[in-house]
Amino acid sequence: MTAATLLLEIGTEELPPKALDRLARALADGVASGLDEAGVDRGKARALSSPRRLAVLVEAVAEAAADRRIERLGPPVASAYDADGNPTKAAEGFARSCGVDIAELETRDTDKGERLAYAGTEAGRALSELLPEIAAGAARALPVPKRMRWGDSETTFVRPVHWVTALHGDRVIELTLFDCRAGRVTRGHRFHHPEPIELPNADDYIERLRNPGYVLVDPEARREAVREQVAARAGEAGGRALVDDDLLAEVCALVEWPVALAGRFEDRFLALPREVLISTLEGHQRYFPVEDDNGSLLPAFVTVANIESREPQRVIAGNERVVRPRLADALFFWEQDRRQGLAKLADGLARVTFQRDLGSLAAKSERVAELAGRLAGAASADADAVARAATLAKADLLTEMVGEFPELQGTMGRYYALEAGEPENVAIALEEQYLPRAAGGPIPATPAGRALALADKLDTLAGIFALGKRPSGEKDPFALRRAALGVLRISIEGGLSFGLRDTLAHAVATQPVTVDADTVVAELVDFHRDRLRAYYAERGIGAEAFEAVAAHGLDDPRDFDRRLQAIRTFMAESAARTLCAAHKRVRNILKDRADEAAPVVPDLLVEPAERALHADVERLAPELQARSDAGEYTEALRRLAELGPAVDAFFDDVLVMAEDDKIRENRLALLAALDTQCRAVADISRLPVES
Structure with missing residues (x-):
């Protein structure tokens, strides 16, 4: 059966840059899976895109589905x-x-x-019959952020569709998408080559768009072209470009024929904090900043145009003219905010609402200060520094600079605090209160920052949960999942031990709402447990190991982690399998009994195997308790594994459910004592015996 390259292209007006890659991948996946489901042999599917098109090229597609x-x-x-x-x-x-x-x-x-x-x-259906259905299904399934209509058509898409191309080798596949009948014609760059481009064959698509079309339709080729050009222009400006991956992706989604150009701005703007300059250039203008070999910013930037101008200096001058007022505004905000001072700004927090039912930012700052004071000892932080940082923590939200650049909250607090002569540990804590800002991002590095970040997150969690506004589904408007994960990461990765339940109870009690505190705290602990389960799952830690430790409850996240790491080490021991299997059996035998068992009566131990097990349990009990109390969980489990041979012999030689009531109850009491030891660090009966 003859195979050829399959091309499907949807030509549109300029697509949303942040959705472009996702839409292109979804189209490629939809067409590829449609071919697979129809039984059509194919090769690799390749997602292609530019601001004005979504396309997929599939290699070696058969003419028909297999019989x-x-x-x-x-x-x-x-x-x-x-x-x-x-x-x-x-x-x-x-x-x-x-x-x-x-x-x-x-x-x-x-x-x-x-x-x-x-x-x-x-007989397998022909590709010409199948592709219209496959293309329509793939188009319907595209993750369109917001649909629109155009003209008098009832069809909807993210942007108006102007042409559709569908080729199998050199043959047009007849289909209609978005009211456009497919053909072999595509279109080039809006300005460099607006004329139609006829494609003799699907294999010509990429090259014909490049020449004569002035379109780099391969997103990877376009990305590399942008990266190389930006680096070259930055080098010509005397430095190296700062290339943020998100900005690079957005710029590549805005241009079809990238042309990088270097521009400059006045030296006086270098007085601005580095982060302000970068936010202005990257966030507002989509320019790439340039720094020297020492890491200091230069008064230069690189912009990427979507046109090869005959007068590039005019394009550069236009970009310089646009960025100048942005930088001038930022410099004005910087000078105004410094004159006011952070402490004076903090006085205005009482006039700003944090949340309608939870009071002002000033009230939140007071709650956070009290909570941070309770956590200062656990974080080994200076209590005075923590208290001062909590007082100033939200003041920069009232600055002109943060009003213009919300992403710089905390960062500007650090700058303004240092300008006002605040201690360095206080200033750094103001920035670190928001860490980690994203999944996988860094946690606070300083003791005061960790105490403040914990307190701020726990207060927000307590307040929003007290209002009954916990996240549901994908909706999490207060970023509570991120906050809870931040709490756990600061404790675990920062080596900070504290009682989560008691701290949450205190945070809930200080909220200005009346609630059933016990219920809210229980919900919060469960919420943190769910985040912790996901945290370990991402690190490849199995659910059984997590549940073995979770059986003890979640109070101190750092202690939880130490128990879990000990369990992972224990599971690698040869004796773990035997003891875990035995403990499962013990738990099944004891499942209907009360937790409190009668003490073992040595005189009623008649079999050698039960006497030997009792002796081992008694001998190890003090050391296991001491090791567990000291947090030496790995060593405690290693010693626990020594019970393996005695437990095996017990179940081989002893009938637990003896006819004599006293002997039976005594043996059950012995198993209860063993069960207690097997759950000292974690409930090892929950571990997989095949480990």
Whole structure:
């Protein structure tokens, strides 16, 4: 069967840059999976895109789906023919559904008796028949952020669609998408080559768009072209470009024919904090900043145009003219905010609402200060520094600079605090209160920063949960999942131990709302447990190990982590499998008994194996308790593994459910003592015995 490259292209007006890659990948995945489901042999599917098009190229696509062997069972023979041997309606209907005459059916013995059957081969449908359905299905499934209509059409898409191209090799596949009939014509760059471009073959697509079309439709090639050009222009400006991956992706989604150009701004703007300059250039203008070999910013930037201008200096001058007022505004904000001072700004927090039912930012700052004071000792932080940082923590939210650049909250607090002569540890804590800012981002590095970040996050969690506004589904407007994960990461990765339940209880108690505190705290602990489960799952830690430790509850996240790491080490021990299996058996035997068991009576231990197990349990009990109390969980589990041989011998030689009531109860008491030891660090009965 002849195979050729398949091209499907949807030509549009300029697509949303942040959605471009996702839409292109979804189109490629949709077409590829549609071909697979239809049984069409194919090669690699390649997602292509530019601001004005989504496309997919699929290598070596067959002309038709493979033939399929069909076997179907019909009605019982007894009901397929009447007394005279004539076919009944049941037989006729089955034959009709198979597309054959009754004479072509056969009988087959089954476990339910003789039945009519059909066996045959269904010819694979041609690609020309299948692709319209596949393309329509892929288009419907695209993750369009917001749909629109255009003209008098009832069809909807993220942007108006102007053309569709569908080729299999050199042959046009007839289909209609978004009211556009497919052909072999694509279009080049809006300004450099607005004329239609005819494609003799699907294999010509990428090259014909490049020349004469002035379009780099391969996103990876476009990305590398931008990266190389930006680096070259920055070098010509005397430095190296700061290339943020998110900005690079956005710029690549805005241009079809990238042309990098270097511009400059006045030296006086270098007085601005580095982060302000970068935010202005990257966030507002989509320029790439330039720094020197020492890491200091230069008064230069690199912009990427979507046109190869005959007068590049005019393009550069236009970009310089646009960025100048942005930088001038930032310099004005910087000077104004410094004159006011952070402490004076903090006085205005009482006039700003944090949340309607939770009071002002000033009230939140007071709650955070009290909570941070409770956590200062656990963080080994200076209590005075923590208290001062908590007082100033939200003041920069009232600055002109943060009003213009919300992403710089905390960062500007650090700058303004240092300008005002605040201690360095206080200033750094103001920035670190928001860490980690994203999943996988750094946690606070300083003790005061950790205490303040914990307090701020816990207060927000307590307040929003007290209002009954916990996240649901994908909705999390207060970023509570990120806050809870931040709490856990600061504790675990920062080596900070504290009682989560008690701290949450205090945070809930200080909220200006009346609630059932016990219920809210229980919900918060469960919420943190769910975040912790996901945290470990991302690190490849199995659910069994997590649940073994979670059986003890979640209070101190750092202690939880130490227990979990000890369990992972224990699971690698050869004796772990034996002891885990034995503990599962013990838990099953004891499942209907009260937790409090009677003490073991040594005189009622009649079998050597039970006496030996009792001796080992008694001998190890003090050390296991001491190791657990000291947090030496790995060593405690290593010593626990020593019980393996005695436990094996006990179950081999001793009948637990003896007829004598006293002996039976005594043996159950021995197993209860063993169970207690096996749950000292974690409930090892929950671990997989195959480990």
